[in-house]
Amino acid sequence: MNQPAPLMRRRISKSQYLRGLQCLKSLWLHNFQPQLRAPLGPGLRHILDQGHKVGELARRLYPDGFLIQAEDIAQALEQTRAALRGNAQALFEPAFLYQEVLVRPDILVKAEDCWDLIEVKASTEIKEEHVPDVAVQRYVLEGAGLPVRKACLLRLDPGYVRRGEIDLKRMFQLEDLGDQSAMALIETPSHLRDMRAALALPTVPEIEIGAQCTRPHDCDFMGHCWRHVPKYSVYNLHRARFEQIAELRQRGVMRIEDIPEGTKLSEAQRIQVRCAKTRKPHLDRQSVRKCLAELKWPLYFLDFETINPAIPPFDGLRPHQPVPFQASLHVEDAPKGTLRHLEYLAEPGPDPRPGLVDFLVKEIGSEGSIVVYNAGFEGGRLAELAACYPAHEKALLDMKSRLWDLIVPFRKHYFYHPDFEGRASMKAVLPALAPAMSYERLEIKNGEMAFLAYEALMDGSIAGEEARRTLTALKVYCGQDTLGMVEVLKALQQQAQ
Template structure:
């Protein structure tokens, strides 16, 4: 990865032991042994094996008569699971005969501000976890023995499902162990209720419709359960109409797409900073009017923000509200642009004050249908209210894919048809704001 390669520059001149084929670690093990024996000062992707357990390490740095192990993460902080991983690496490496003086986890430093070429000394920060991983060694050895027993057993372990199935990551066997859980309507879909879900399941309640009527639930949860139990919808017309009456026209249905690169791409930006590169606008002059469409997509030749803001300020006039879905995101983007482009700050901050949230009637429960299944996101609301409008036929179907593809364009890594990708990105963002027009139309019909 880009982060991994830059991390190697922090310790330059290393011997690369990366296996040619993923999971084919025999050559990597041999290359690592050879590099250690030859007196290498730095080794990349070092591989070690002890008693049937394999460990691969991002960077191994010679330190006097011993070594310092460095594991690289694209995270901005050292998480508990990173330390657990490091403890296993420490066990395997030291047991294979390599003396480790220290174990470090290297993460991204969000305080780094890029100016000129990427400064790998400031992009990363090292955290010494040596004391923690040494203290965990008895636990690591016991865990290895336990897992070996599981692998060698003739029958699968009898372990009930629970929160551990997704902690810290989703288990590969979840589809097998969860086969008895219905795809829809289980208590494990109860909204905002992680502990409550498992409490109900432990009592033998699998379906939401079987939750006792006297069970204490939040209002949003009761809406969801009643939807399954009674197929009950909620339409609070008076509140919806009052909210609609406060919208000021021309109404600008508005959506940003952003990239959040771990490694800053442009001067004046930080790791994981939100950088808007695209927007879509559907503008209605009056309630129910046929919308006109406007859009922007950066050309990927450099920082797109100045050109985006210039066109945005032309496309949105001084009158009318901006309507976004989960509007806190669009407000944050506008305020971030105002911070980074101070010459446009007054106009951008004025736009941020005009943003209203289309999610409000759904989040507050004024409009609810069972198909929403307790959710108020556009991905839940659109198919429930406007099933004919679907992202299924689009090549780009969600924001993460749009962000990934544009980041590839910016870094010159995209190998497909660039013009087709631009068309796909424009079609996706246009669908986002068209969906808002259609959802608003449903609300106007109550």
């Protein structure tokens, strides 16, 4: 194992500083036991890639900017000093070091005798964690002798709608974080002292798992720190506050079924605990029947798959607006009638929405319930399509009004199975009610894998025979979602009898 460096000698980067703010144990492990870190998954890698693309676009707003390309820190520091001596008007990724704290701001812009610090984010809002991010950079810049006029966040404008070529000045929004970051700037030296003290420890700091493991981000050392936690534990308790979980842990309770009688719980939590102890399902038959009575045939079981690009790829889209590229539709014309399957998968490349709208308008009739799992998602997509395609607005909004949400009986605990393990997602409900239908046997197993596969098809990362296999796998996965809804509804109907 690596040994801690003396108290004031270990260098701390901005990313390490933000890691340390989240958890000092994570910071220590990052430095001395990095082999315990989970590998970077494709979903997180995709988020980082989108961030890089947004950063590259942001630089175009400052055409006179100079990029500090060196990755070696000593070279980057020297290139930065040379650029400052050369009267640069804007710098991209310059390097600054102060008291062994290293930062590389996204953009610095000359403002008379001072500089504006600009941190670029691919988000559409200011998040709590953005404030110390900007503050530690200002701390280092000013400590290194660079006068800073403003500390800003350059983010995507959620109100921007693409029309033709992307208008960078309208797509980005510059926010001065001076007032918000003032306290964070004052607290920075104290936080750094805490981090250096933690890094000087000969062994890992003793910090219990808690809210910091997932806020503001899932820690990549969770697999290590949570290794003693059973797959189904008090951490799966329905909508439990960490204070509630901490109290249970102080009493020595780890497993759901060990929660003692008399513990203060919500009604949903009581159902969950009782089912864990008895291994028997809970059924509120009257409420389930009331939900089922709302159904009107023919039934259309509908599911969308979407991509969620930070930079809008087509006209009529906002940053991060979901773009449906695939739909699966199972249709049951009458109770216990024949089931038929229809599907749409857009050819990667062009805007997939016009073809999807044509498919929906053609295949979904004007009568009957449209069964979805989490109506907020499908309903949101239908509303967006209606706004973008006025010729079909009436039909699409009519579809939205006829959505019937299959998740409701499970989310409201009208029916709860112990194998749900506190969840109501299709991935939790389907294996419990229809064990023969497993996503594990599929090549594409979840929505993240689906959108990553489609984006790879769009950018040409996969082609030829692999592309054909991927298109088939996408169809199988999306079809499983709607067929799964058919099976879950059948199981619910049987329970209600």
